[in-house]
Structures are given as structure tokens and as C-alpha cells.
Amino acid sequence: MESSPQSGKQAEEALSQAIDRLWIRFLPEIRARVAVLESAAAAVTANKLTAARREKAQAAAHKLAGVLGTFSLTHGTVLARELEATYSQETSLGPDSGERLAASAAELRAIVENRPSKSQAP
Numbered sequence: 001m002e003s004s005p006q007s008g009k010q011a012e013e014a015l016s017q018a019i020d021r022l023w024i025r026f027l028p029e030i031r032a033r034v035a036v037l038e039s040a041a042a043a044v045t046a047n048k049l050t051a052a053r054r055e056k057a058q059a060a061a062h063k064l065a066g067v068l069g070t071f072s073l074t075h076g077t078v079l080a081r082e083l084e085a086t087y088s089q090e091t092s093l094g095p096d097s098g099e100r101l102a103a104s105a106a107e108l109r110a111i112v113e114n115r116p117s118k119s120q121a122p
Helices: 005-045 051-070 074-088 095-113
Strands: none
Touching: 005 051, 005 095, 051 074, 051 095, 074 095
């Protein structure tokens, strides 16, 4: 039995609304992870990145890479994976790296804060 175009559209709308509800639910955690990356970038710039902060940044980036992909924020996933790779390296990050890391974290913040809601009317 075939479904009508209307029921397909209703199912799509229901899914979109469910995804939006999940986004709202997890947004505080997502923002907190971005803040960890912003803080780590500032520590790199100040030449004060500790091993613990590096590990925390790597974990935050890893989690963001997965969750942003779930919400179809592909560019955010790419940025988070790049940050994860950077923070996973054992080599020291000089202050010159801090600017690049801060720019990536700021771009992630913009992606998160500007995610369009698909279930809202235009």
C-alpha cells in the first residue's frame, strides 16, 4: 500500500520537529563544548595549554563532530574533526596556533548559534 504525498509530508514535518526538540534539549551541552574549545584556544595563545585542558578540548571536539553531523551541520563536523586532530597531537602548540584554533572555535560557535529550525515557518 502506497502512502499519500500528504502523509509523507506530515511524517517529514514530524521528524523535523522532533530533531528541533532534540537540538533544543542538547543545545546547552553543545554550547558548553564549544566554550571548552574557545578556552583551550585562549590557553594556546597564552602558551598555557595543560595536558588536561588539551584532553578536554580533544574530547569536546570529538563529541561535537558527532552531534553536529546528527543535526546536518556538516561544516561544523569538519571543523570539530580538525580541532580534534589538532588537540590529539603530542607536539606543542605555539601561540601562533592559538589564532587559528580561536577562529575555528568562533566559526563553530556561529554554526551552533545560527542553526536554522526546519520546523519553523519562514
